[in-house]
Amino acid sequence: MTFRPAPRALATATAALLALTGVTACSTDDGPAGADPQRVDVVAGFYPLQFLAERVGGDAVAVANLARPGAEPHDLELNPSQVGQISEAELVVFLHGFQPAVDEAVEQNAGDRAFDVATVQPLLDATAGGHDHGDEDGDDHAEEEEHADEESEGGKDPHLWLDPTRLATVGDKLAERLGAVDPDRAGEYTQRAGALRTELEKLDTEFTEGLKTCQRREIVVSHAAFGYLAQKYQLEQIGISGLSPEDEPSPQRLAAVAEEAREHGATTIFFETLVSPKVAETIAREVGAQTAVLDPIEGLSEGNGADYLSVMRTNLQTLRTALSCS
Numbered sequence: 001m002t003f004r005p006a007p008r009a010l011a012t013a014t015a016a017l018l019a020l021t022g023v024t025a026c027s028t029d030d031g032p033a034g035a036d037p038q039r040v041d042v043v044a045g046f047y048p049l050q051f052l053a054e055r056v057g058g059d060a061v062a063v064a065n066l067a068r069p070g071a072e073p074h075d076l077e078l079n080p081s082q083v084g085q086i087s088e089a090e091l092v093v094f095l096h097g098f099q100p101a102v103d104e105a106v107e108q109n110a111g112d113r114a115f116d117v118a119t120v121q122p123l124l125d126a127t128a129g130g131h132d133h134g135d136e137d138g139d140d141h142a143e144e145e146e147h148a149d150e151e152s153e154g155g156k157d158p159h160l161w162l163d164p165t166r167l168a169t170v171g172d173k174l175a176e177r178l179g180a181v182d183p184d185r186a187g188e189y190t191q192r193a194g195a196l197r198t199e200l201e202k203l204d205t206e207f208t209e210g211l212k213t214c215q216r217r218e219i220v221v222s223h224a225a226f227g228y229l230a231q232k233y234q235l236e237q238i239g240i241s242g243l244s245p246e247d248e249p250s251p252q253r254l255a256a257v258a259e260e261a262r263e264h265g266a267t268t269i270f271f272e273t274l275v276s277p278k279v280a281e282t283i284a285r286e287v288g289a290q291t292a293v294l295d296p297i298e299g300l301s302e303g304n305g306a307d308y309l310s311v312m313r314t315n316l317q318t319l320r321t322a323l324s325c326s
Contacts, residue, residue: 036062040182043085045094045102046073047299048161049117051308053093055196056174060185064089066102070302072274074244076101086110090181093117093174098158115177117170123156124227126243157243159296163228164200164207164312171196203312207233210316215324218264220257220289222271222280223247225296235319238264240283245275254279258286268322270294273301292318 039062044050050065057063066082067073078086078101086092086102087109094102096116106114161167175193179186211233219226224239240257241247249257261269261283269289271280277291284291295311306314319325 040178041088041090042178043089043092045092045099046076048167048297048308049093049095052167052171052174052196056171056189056193057178058188058192060182060188061178066099067299068302069300070274071299072245073099073298075099078102078105083109089113091115091177095158095160097156115174117160117173118156118158120170120173121160121166123158123160124231126155126157126224126227157224157227159225159243159298160228161297161308162226163232164204165232166228167308168197168200171200199309203309204232206313207316210320211235211323211325213326214320216264216266217323218260218266219294219319219322220261220266220269220283221294222269222275222277223296225272225298226294229315235323238266240279245272249279254283254286258283261287261289267324268292270318270322272296274299292322294318 039060040057042053042057042061042063044053044063044065046067047065047069050063053061053063064085066078066085067076076099083105086105089110090113092106092110092114094106094114094116096103096118098118160170171193175186175189178189182189207229217234218236218238219230220238221240223241223245224237224243225245226235226237226239229235230237238257238260240254241249266287267289269280269284269287269291271277271291271293273293273295280291283289294315297308297311300306300311
């Protein structure tokens, strides 16, 4: 596929003409699409992609996140102004299969201005990093797994950012795409992507060392978002529900997870920040465990001041405590 560089000179001339004639452009609360001709307008589907775009783009980009802080991004519904942002953006960064409304809007409005991060490296299967329960849950569990596969775009796990080294590779490719849009600053994008890779490789080392020696390696999680993290750091993910946090586990599934948690001596059942902890609390009461937050970083809670790196380090400390790592 050939990617057309954005007409930045034309954008600058247009902005100058508007200034001379006293005409001002409208913008939405979601981000100033086309507002600054000196910066590349980037639209990100959800937080980890916003983080990447801001770190790789630096001051040369203006990034709008379609998913608001505190909102669960899977089932995002776009309003007309957000569709307009996608239409006007010079680059749309998204992950096909993760947000169906974004996929549709990109297909209809973004064309070759879209960068699908799912194409950088093959995605893991939905069962990666997890445990195969076979038929122990009966027909209800089989139906549940089938539904999860349908929801996860052919049974693939989209949560690639939970492996820092994969995220670094996406950052490298994002630098290439930004360089195609804005050739004059291509070297800057490459340099910033390299600096981010150094930070993410340091984070990877911290996880590798921090989880090397643990009494347990099984993590019981409210939804199966941690396959990349589990595979990368030799953990076993036991998901109460499927890839989508909206999946409702059957009573048979809850009973099976509780039994497995007992077998492995799990002391902690993990839930996440953007969805209800009720299911995790139910399992925890059943097996006499406590609950703790393990954040899949699909989005940030509003006003918490954290970023991807700090939340991942908090996750590491949470895992070390729960798994009795030394």
